Amino acid sequence: xxxxxxxxxxxxxxxxxxxxxxxxxxxxxxxxxxxxxxxxxxxxxxxxxxxxxxxxxxxxxxxxxxxxxxxxxxxxxxxxxxxxxxxxxxxxxxxxxxxxxxxxxxxxxxxxxxxxxxxxxxxxxxxxxxxxxxxxxxxxxxxxxxxxxxxxxxxxxxxxxxxxxxxxxxxxxxxxxxxxxxxxxxxxxxxxxxxxxxxxxxxxxxxxxxxxxxxxxxxxxxxxxxxxxxxxxxxxxxxxxxxxxxxxxxxxxxxxxxxxxxxxxxxxxxxxxxxxxxxxxxxxxxxxxxxxxxxxxxxxxxxxx
Amino acid sequence: xxxxxxxxxxxxxxxxxxxxxxxxxxxxxxxxxxxxxxxxxxxxxxxxxxxxxxxxxxxxxxxxxxxxxxxxxxxxxxxxxxxxxxxxxxxxxxxxxxxxxxxxxxxxxxxxxxxxxxxxxxxxxxxxxxxxxxxxxxxxxxxxxxxxxxxxxxxxxxxxxxxxxxxxxxxxxxxxxxxxxxxxxxxxxxxxxxxxxxxxxxxxxxxxxxxxxxxxxxxxxxxxxxxxxxxxxxxxxxxxxxxxxxxxxxxxxxxxxxxxxxxxxxxxxxxxxxxxxxx
Numbered sequence: 001x002x003x004x005x006x007x008x009x010x011x012x013x014x015x016x017x018x019x020x021x022x023x024x025x026x027x028x029x030x031x032x033x034x035x036x037x038x039x040x041x042x043x044x045x046x047x048x049x050x051x052x053x054x055x056x057x058x059x060x061x062x063x064x065x066x067x068x069x070x071x072x073x074x075x076x077x078x079x080x081x082x083x084x085x086x087x088x089x090x091x092x093x094x095x096x097x098x099x100x101x102x103x104x105x106x107x108x109x110x111x112x113x114x115x116x117x118x119x120x121x122x123x124x125x126x127x128x129x130x131x132x133x134x135x136x137x138x139x140x141x142x143x144x145x146x147x148x149x150x151x152x153x154x155x156x157x158x159x160x161x162x163x164x165x166x167x168x169x170x171x172x173x174x175x176x177x178x179x180x181x182x183x184x185x186x187x188x189x190x191x192x193x194x195x196x197x198x199x200x201x202x203x204x205x206x207x208x209x210x211x212x213x214x215x216x217x218x219x220x221x222x223x224x225x226x227x228x229x230x231x232x233x234x235x236x237x238x239x240x241x242x243x244x245x246x247x248x249x250x251x252x253x254x255x256x257x258x259x260x261x262x263x264x265x266x267x268x269x270x271x272x273x274x275x276x277x278x279x280x281x282x283x284x285x286x287x288x289x290x291x292x293x294x295x296x297x298x299x300x301x302x303x304x305x
Numbered sequence: 306x307x308x309x310x311x312x313x314x315x316x317x318x319x320x321x322x323x324x325x326x327x328x329x330x331x332x333x334x335x336x337x338x339x340x341x342x343x344x345x346x347x348x349x350x351x352x353x354x355x356x357x358x359x360x361x362x363x364x365x366x367x368x369x370x371x372x373x374x375x376x377x378x379x380x381x382x383x384x385x386x387x388x389x390x391x392x393x394x395x396x397x398x399x400x401x402x403x404x405x406x407x408x409x410x411x412x413x414x415x416x417x418x419x420x421x422x423x424x425x426x427x428x429x430x431x432x433x434x435x436x437x438x439x440x441x442x443x444x445x446x447x448x449x450x451x452x453x454x455x456x457x458x459x460x461x462x463x464x465x466x467x468x469x470x471x472x473x474x475x476x477x478x479x480x481x482x483x484x485x486x487x488x489x490x491x492x493x494x495x496x497x498x499x500x501x502x503x504x505x506x507x508x509x510x511x512x513x514x515x516x517x518x519x520x521x522x523x524x525x526x527x528x529x530x531x532x533x534x535x536x537x538x539x540x541x542x543x544x545x546x547x548x549x550x551x552x553x554x555x556x557x558x559x560x561x562x563x564x565x566x567x568x569x570x571x572x573x574x575x576x577x578x579x580x581x582x583x584x
Contacts, residue, residue, distance in 0.1 A: 017316050056485050095491065103489035111486040113511040123508065127491025162515075176490060
């Protein structure tokens, strides 16, 4: 599913002293099949943006009416489309949309509630299915989802989700979202609060899901290394606007602009810059592996490595 | 919670906002007393005038103030209806059917009651519109200080109050977050039978309770780690100071109460039967 947003704006608490403009004329396209990274500070609008993608936040109805009226004349510019769903129309089927766009919130382990892991994972499945599913069908789907996140069905399925370890809880919560096989999976700070090893394992898990389970993966993050290492495409939000929409490889070459926005750059980009200042130009894609390979290639060439 | 402005505090700078919270609390008590002392429209009108002045000097939009009344509109209408229908006056009923009868006195009386209710609700909401929860708690603690002599744990009470107030927006935020998370998993809170909707709350309630306990634990730990010992020689970050503004407000309140008391005693002689005491 291709995600297209054009001229999208959103204001919290309009016409009150608490009014805050969260999105200001945002245009962004996420192609199908990307592993997309959304970067930005707290309050930059990145979470507000992704919450639009499965209809948790909606375009103001006044604007929809306006758009219905002027559709033919093409005057209203706002577009928000996820695959075939037109979110700016009044007739969006939000249930179907949410089934195809899975959303994992920050610290998803805090949304676990059921008596057993099995029931918790099955929650979304039961909500989204139109007919009553047999115990067999549910069991199979839950087994698949748990396996996809690297949990052993036999071990955890009948346990209380609150008896799992922290990492297991997060995996179980992710299983509860992917159990309906959404085409797009959105994760808000999926690695927040994990140790470095846990982070790496989680990212590996997301790559596996990307290959076999969900066509498009969107992660919201402010960890530059995470984006550089994993994403095929990225966008930077600042003050409700999209500042850059570039592949990480291009993005982190603009370290001066990023730093002006108060954003960090990945470790590899820092190393490249430090080497560049000493006259060694390393051209790499800013993943750790790519960086090492580029440096080794320079050495082969007999530069001053 | 981003779309709700709970706690209702309306953040502008104004004469009323800058009043000492202790004074505002006392003023509210005096005002409520005056409303109940008032037994005719003249004194009630005086109270209303003072309230209108307070609203004008607080720079809180009138619409916002009236919204507070909207919350109790059912109660107001119900009270008015009951009183109009069941009031048994001395004069001829204007209209009567079965056990109901409408008299002129009944109508006057219920208008009076409604005015009283509206004033009560408006003045209490003015306090929360113009005072931050923190200032309010400070005010309560300061006013209750005399109770310390009889070993009443005033400070603990104030602390409980401020923590409770502080946690309201946090837990509302949390509720919103969990609700969204479950909505993303297809939970439906808006449609279905009552039973279905009540059942739909469970996936929100359990994580919410857990998070409330977790936060309470964390807060307790954080306080322990900072050696929190209650009110043993604690100093205040913001000292409450009585200023000329407070003096003005104090005088207005005192005059209003005095006037309503005097009107209650001598009002009947002054205005005669027509506009005299309603109760």
